[in-house]
Amino acid sequence: MYQDDRRRRWAVFAAGLAVAGVGVALTTRAGLGTSPISSVPYVLTFVFPLSFGLLTLLVNLLLVAGQVALLRREFRAVQYLQIAATGIFGLFIDLGMWLTGPLETGLYPLQVAELVAGCLLLAAGISLQIVADVMYIPGEGMVKAIAGKSGREFGTVKICFDISLVLTAIALSVLFLAEIRGLREGTLFAALLVGTFTRFLLRRVRGIRLWFYVRRPA
Secondary structure, three states, X not given: OEEEOHHHHHHHHHHHHHHHHXXXXXXXXXXXXXXXXXXXXXXXXXXXXXXXXXXXXXXXHXXXXXXXXXXXXXXXXXXXXXXXXXXXXXXXXXXXXXXXXXXXXXXXXXXXXXXXXXXXXXXXXXXXXXXHOOOOOHHHHHHHHHHHHHOOOHHHHHHHHHHHXXXXXXXXXXXXXXXXXXXXXXXXXXXXXXXXHHHHHHHHHHHHHHHXXXXXXX
16 A cells, blocks of 8 residues: 655655746846746845845735735635745755856847746746645646636736736836836747747656655554
8 A cells, every 4th residue: 555645745845946946046047037037026036125026025925915815714824835935946046047147148039048948947937846846836826716716728828917917016116116127028938938948848757746755664
């Protein structure tokens, strides 16, 4: 007989957060715009003297609050762990920004290469989180909550949610900076590439699930 080892699931989930955090950092370091999910905190780094990772945490706290307001009694207490998960995610974003500092370049072909590599890492991190299947991070949790309450398909709500984040980031940039900063063609490419890479990688990492099950002592 075999039993599901939740510790292994959480280990894979944590690894996914780490990989995704570095992926966001590399995508941003390319200088062509960041991914939609990170667009709002990234724009805010030009407004407030706080790190990218810390602002990611603060923005995601608002998304957790939004889930609580939307779901009310349906919001399970365990989902408050999203806050801790986002803290880890933000920590690895800041670590990734530090590690990728020497990779900053003004050469467009290299910028594109960094963007693609960052999207691949972000997709790998998301894939690991999906395979672990222990919880959603706040952005995905908010999409799931809206989809559940509205009866809309998850993928459709995800697209609309990402668009709303980018529009919010543009509005904040114009409001506080009088220009659009931190959002470029790379933001659109990231939106397309991350989803494509995630679908590709998910089919190849599902085998990790076998590691979650351990033989039960006789």
